[in-house]
Amino acid sequence: MSTEAHVERLGVANEWDGGALPYRVGHRKLGMWLFIISDAMTFTALLIGYSYVRAASDQWPTPFHFYPSIVFSTVMTLFLLASSFTMVMAVKASAHNRLKAARRWIGATMLGGLAFLVLHIIEWMNLIGEGLRPFGVAEDSEFAGLWAKHWPQAPPLFGASFFSITGLHMFHVFTGVLYLGVIALRISKTRHEDVEISGLYWHFVDLVWMFVFPLIYLMSVNMEH
Amino acid sequence: MAEAEVTHQEAHAAEAHAHAPGVHHHAPPSGFIRKYIFSIDHKVIGIQYLLLALVSVFVGLVMSVLMRMNLTWPGTEWPILGTLFPDGAPNGVMSPEFYLSLVTMHGTIMVFFVLTTAPQGGFGNYFLPIQIGADDMAFPYLNMLSFWVTFVGLVVILAAIFASGSPSTVGPTGGWTGYPPLSAVGDILNVPGQGMGMNLWIISIAIFCVASLLGALNFIVTLLNLRTRGMSLMRMPLTCWAWFTTAILALLSFPVLLAAGILLLLDRTAGTSFFVPGGLSNGSGIEALKTYSGGSPILWQHLFWFFGHPEVYIAILPGMGATSHILSTFARKPVFGYRAMVFAMFAIGLLGFFVWGHHMFISGMSPYTGFAFSILTLSIGVPSAIKTFNWLGTLWGARIRFTTPMLFAIGFVSLFVAGGITGLVLGQTSLDLSMHDTYFVLAHFHLVMGVAAIFGMFAGMYFWFPKMFGRMMSERLGKIHFWPTMIGVYGIFIPMHAMGIVGMPRRYSQFHEVINGQEVMIYEFLRTTPGLVKFVTWSAIVTALAQLIFLFNFVYSIFRGERASDNPWDATTLEWTTATPPPHDNFGGQVPVVYRGAYEYSVPGAPQDFVMQTTPDETEANAPPDGAAGVQGQGDGGNGHR
Amino acid sequence: MGRALAVFIWVMTILSVWMFLDGRWWFPKSITEHGPAYDQQFVLTIVVVGVAFAAAQVALGYAVWRFRDTGDGSRAVYSHGNNRMEILWTAITAVVFITVAVLGQRVWAGLHFEPAPPDSNHVRVVAQQFQWNFHYAGPDGKFGRTDPAKISDESLNFIGLDSADPAAADDAVVATLVTQAGRPVELNLTARDVTHSLWVPPLRFKQDLVPGLDIKVHFKPLQVGQYEIACAELCGQQHYKMKSFMLVLPEDEHRQLTSLPQAQFQAQVTQLLKKYPVKYD
Numbered sequence A: 001m002s003t004e005a006h007v008e009r010l011g012v013a014n015e016w017d018g019g020a021l022p023y024r025v026g027h028r029k030l031g032m033w034l035f036i037i038s039d040a041m042t043f044t045a046l047l048i049g050y051s052y053v054r055a056a057s058d059q060w061p062t063p064f065h066f067y068p069s070i071v072f073s074t075v076m077t078l079f080l081l082a083s084s085f086t087m088v089m090a091v092k093a094s095a096h097n098r099l100k101a102a103r104r105w106i107g108a109t110m111l112g113g114l115a116f117l118v119l120h121i122i123e124w125m126n127l128i129g130e131g132l133r134p135f136g137v138a139e140d141s142e143f144a145g146l147w148a149k150h151w152p153q154a155p156p157l158f159g160a161s162f163f164s165i166t167g168l169h170m171f172h173v174f175t176g177v178l179y180l181g182v183i184a185l186r187i188s189k190t191r192h193e194d195v196e197i198s199g200l201y202w203h204f205v206d207l208v209w210m211f212v213f214p215l216i217y218l219m220s221v222n223m224e225h
Numbered sequence B: 001m002a003e004a005e006v007t008h009q010e011a012h013a014a015e016a017h018a019h020a021p022g023v024h025h026h027a028p029p030s031g032f033i034r035k036y037i038f039s040i041d042h043k044v045i046g047i048q049y050l051l052l053a054l055v056s057v058f059v060g061l062v063m064s065v066l067m068r069m070n071l072t073w074p075g076t077e078w079p080i081l082g083t084l085f086p087d088g089a090p091n092g093v094m095s096p097e098f099y100l101s102l103v104t105m106h107g108t109i110m111v112f113f114v115l116t117t118a119p120q121g122g123f124g125n126y127f128l129p130i131q132i133g134a135d136d137m138a139f140p141y142l143n144m145l146s147f148w149v150t151f152v153g154l155v156v157i158l159a160a161i162f163a164s165g166s167p168s169t170v171g172p173t174g175g176w177t178g179y180p181p182l183s184a185v186g187d188i189l190n191v192p193g194q195g196m197g198m199n200l201w202i203i204s205i206a207i208f209c210v211a212s213l214l215g216a217l218n219f220i221v222t223l224l225n226l227r228t229r230g231m232s233l234m235r236m237p238l239t240c241w242a243w244f245t246t247a248i249l250a251l252l253s254f255p256v257l258l259a260a261g262i263l264l265l266l267d268r269t270a271g272t273s274f275f276v277p278g279g280l281s282n283g284s285g286i287e288a289l290k291t292y293s294g295g296s297p298i299l300w301q302h303l304f305w306f307f308g309h310p311e312v313y314i315a316i317l318p319g320m321g322a323t324s325h326i327l328s329t330f331a332r333k334p335v336f337g338y339r340a341m342v343f344a345m346f347a348i349g350l351l352g353f354f355v356w357g358h359h360m361f362i363s364g365m366s367p368y369t370g371f372a373f374s375i376l377t378l379s380i381g382v383p384s385a386i387k388t389f390n391w392l393g394t395l396w397g398a399r400i401r402f403t404t405p406m407l408f409a410i411g412f413v414s415l416f417v418a419g420g421i422t423g424l425v426l427g428q429t430s431l432d433l434s435m436h437d438t439y440f441v442l443a444h445f446h447l448v449m450g451v452a453a454i455f456g457m458f459a460g461m462y463f464w465f466p467k468m469f470g471r472m473m474s475e476r477l478g479k480i481h482f483w484p485t486m487i488g489v490y491g492i493f494i495p496m497h498a499m500g501i502v503g504m505p506r507r508y509s510q511f512h513e514v515i516n517g518q519e520v521m522i523y524e525f526l527r528t529t530p531g532l533v534k535f536v537t538w539s540a541i542v543t544a545l546a547q548l549i550f551l552f553n554f555v556y557s558i559f560r561g562e563r564a565s566d567n568p569w570d571a572t573t574l575e576w577t578t579a580t581p582p583p584h585d586n587f588g589g590q591v592p593v594v595y596r597g598a599y600e601y602s603v604p605g606a607p608q609d610f611v612m613q614t615t616p617d618e619t620e621a622n623a624p625p626d627g628a629a630g631v632q633g634q635g636d637g638g639n640g641h642r
Numbered sequence C: 001m002g003r004a005l006a007v008f009i010w011v012m013t014i015l016s017v018w019m020f021l022d023g024r025w026w027f028p029k030s031i032t033e034h035g036p037a038y039d040q041q042f043v044l045t046i047v048v049v050g051v052a053f054a055a056a057q058v059a060l061g062y063a064v065w066r067f068r069d070t071g072d073g074s075r076a077v078y079s080h081g082n083n084r085m086e087i088l089w090t091a092i093t094a095v096v097f098i099t100v101a102v103l104g105q106r107v108w109a110g111l112h113f114e115p116a117p118p119d120s121n122h123v124r125v126v127a128q129q130f131q132w133n134f135h136y137a138g139p140d141g142k143f144g145r146t147d148p149a150k151i152s153d154e155s156l157n158f159i160g161l162d163s164a165d166p167a168a169a170d171d172a173v174v175a176t177l178v179t180q181a182g183r184p185v186e187l188n189l190t191a192r193d194v195t196h197s198l199w200v201p202p203l204r205f206k207q208d209l210v211p212g213l214d215i216k217v218h219f220k221p222l223q224v225g226q227y228e229i230a231c232a233e234l235c236g237q238q239h240y241k242m243k244s245f246m247l248v249l250p251e252d253e254h255r256q257l258t259s260l261p262q263a264q265f266q267a268q269v270t271q272l273l274k275k276y277p278v279k280y281d
Ligand code: HEA
Pocket: B177, B312, B313, B315, B316, B358, B359, B377, B378, B380, B381, B382, B384, B385, B386, B388, B416, B417, B418, B419, B420, B421, B422, B423, B424, B426, B427, B428, B432, B435, B436, B437, B441, B444, B445, B448, B449, B453, C048, C049, C052, C053, C056, C093, C096
């Protein structure tokens, strides 16, 4: 039953006086908000750590060529943004109880997420091909050359931070897609609130990327060479 | 997958909630496994947490005694150890690395698996829902998950003790703070106990973080959404406020430790070097070290302490809550300055996030940040002072009943002052220059955490035991347990201040060597300390033995203790309005309605010297719209046992 | 029971205070310029918190003694608190704490905010598991280049001194910290493996030595003599005996020593260590 009805039924003067849902949100949604807060702390810690070592080291590689890396990551970003939009539509649809539409929109969102994943993995493969590794760079690879030429004193942390942070985000997108899948399948059984909640999670994953993209990608564009 | 869990079982909780007010229809689970092992009943889970803590605390206790023995009689042969740890203690003589593994394990187990489980996961789980009139946590399955994940964490950390690390078999030796580079490249540098044991240590911590996150999330939602009618925030028992604040701290600080732990694990296993700078050498140009460069050891310290300081308040806040609760109950007097107590708790929680740097004054961090952290650190003493004064205020003009829980609650206040006060010494950049990493620090945090928080647990245990197990703990044994413990812990930790001032450093496996019968100090400036060291050790042994009385009392009372009435302490809060022990849905179908604050003792003109929260007013002033009949009877039922 | 508890709390308080007053367990005498300021601040703080400690404990004991339930059926005072009191003690503690906090920065500022005086001696310190290396520039006053790759314990090159660098020719690297009485000294601290911490109680400060960082501290020793150096940061199994010594020499002896060529430096230091035995008072 919906939260509003809930409060109705208990007829309490002030939601904070007990017997009601003070934020007018059910447990699951509140729980998701809290989960998002804590998960955001994890990413914050990682990104701050990354910025810290980056600032601390006297040289930091900026190896990403406009093509493919930046083009790819930009397209990925667009897909993720689009998926957020379709998610909004999904929630709208389910709000008006148009379950089929909702299911389709969720499907679209999942596609957006999958596209992101696929592109991201291709992108990873490119970089690994060029010689990027979680620790430093592979011997006599293209990157090894670049490094030796431009960033001889660079710490081997570039790959480390890149793979760990984007990897963790990828994992979130992946679980997000599965999560949406479950919702889409059980849409007739689930409540509207569940769709909203899955939406919350999806937008959060999207938002995180909006920090990762500039910090990890744009800040590492290779301008001159 | 947690999501799936959430969606699934919350349906159950919400449905239960939807029926409120009214009778819940869900039958208690049948079958041993579902009832006692993988139970989703917050009461069972609470007890599971308490037992886990109990096991852990005795492991930690034994370790602390072993440490004391090594510090006092280094080089002595303890045959049992020889057989248990052939590498760590060859023919029974504790090796320095073995001592360090004891320190690490003692610290880790005590902080994580005792002080972060029992006060919150144990008592909080059991009594938060009951005290706010809920029939269970918001997410019962998540709750079960948190416990079992914690359990796995414990298993892993215990495995770490026996994990074979190069070159000799001892547990992790990084200290509970696991500072890199030692904790990251110690293995390469051939430091004993930096092998597999260290990995397991990190993994265990990471697992524990996840469990605590889930738990914290659950607590917050429960407290916000499941308060029964009339249970406004300012009518909640201070215990609930404490568990709530603690949950918020946990929710915000554990993720950071989780991240740090992952990075450290990567440094150890995947060859990254987040925390390891370049140019390291072990003196023989070893290759493995060359791959590292660019990392920062200080970064770990920042991440760790950003978690670490809130963690210490996570450890103490529930104790503060229980103390306030119990002091008021046995003082037969309302809590003095309830609002001030609540605000103080939040102030402590909030400030707690901005003082982590006080652990890093001499770490090489910028001296200007040190300055800022120092000011903030001392201002955190203010809310703590407020709480202390309010406890005194609560006792002033009271009619104190000296039950065992009350004795421990008073002990808590005494110990908290004794321990907290030295924080004001350590908090000053200048003074910390000399005090850092000496026994002065140990004295500080053992008094405040090592025992004040533990006293909170004792108080809670003696206080709530009857409700949890339906029988009283023996008051007589309780008092016999209290005295040696109270005297003993002061005997252990007050002298540590003196050692610290003299300059005795932490994490030293011994301070003297025995050369043909003669005790020779390794450091001349410690020449005045041996007497203290022995005194501390004997106090520790006595105190540790005294804990067996508690253990016996605990086990004996579960089976043989005298039966407890529903409200043996003449207390006012909801847990005392229901049956003992509470039925599966806590209130046997009744949904309690709350009419007043939590601590209405010695109300002039009231029939007894206490008024239950559920006793309706004659004046319908703050009664909710439709006063619930039947609950009245319940309130009286509570008093009826007088 | 109440009376007994009260008495215990009071006795414990008295014993604790006594332990601090007794004097047997106190810092070794300070030997630096900033030492007295440190001791002063420490005593001030100990007095403040000591008074607070005693006051709080005595009050607790009193309440426990005075307000026990005598079973006369009388009821406790019915009070929910008193805002004026709350404000009062909040204000008092705030003032006390902040004052102490601000005062507590003086020594720190002196050590860390002000640069080392120009006339300071310089010593590089490189800690390792589990020994101390003190690097002296020698007569030319220039430190030789060091390079981790050149570190080799076999050839006793613990800090990777680069013999190719002429400035290194006269550099001495010994296990003893040599300073000059009445002359400030600046230490450049670093470690070659894990974090260590330089701890000389009579100096009234300690400082971590962190791999990858070059941390500067400066102080002015005054008291001629020999003192022990301990390691105060967990660095491995031998942490507890990572011990060395610090010499504070009269000007002439210091000048004479530092002008010695590398070869005789160690020998001379050994002499001096014998001449000034460790003693605290
Ligand atoms: C429950 C745990 C707990 C609690 C509550 C506290 C409380 C405080 N702690 Fe402590 N602390 C630890 C656990 C805790 N600490 C641990 C585990 C460590 C070591 C970690 C490690 O290195 O292993 C540590 C270390 C530690 C350090 C680092 C020392 C070092 O390593 O060099 C510092 C420095 O500032 C510090 C400060 C404080 C302060 C200012 C408080 C304040 O909150 C205290 C406030 C309380 C009072 C002030 C007393 C009551 C007030 C009155 C009686 C009012 C009257 C007083 C006056 C008018 C003066 N603590």
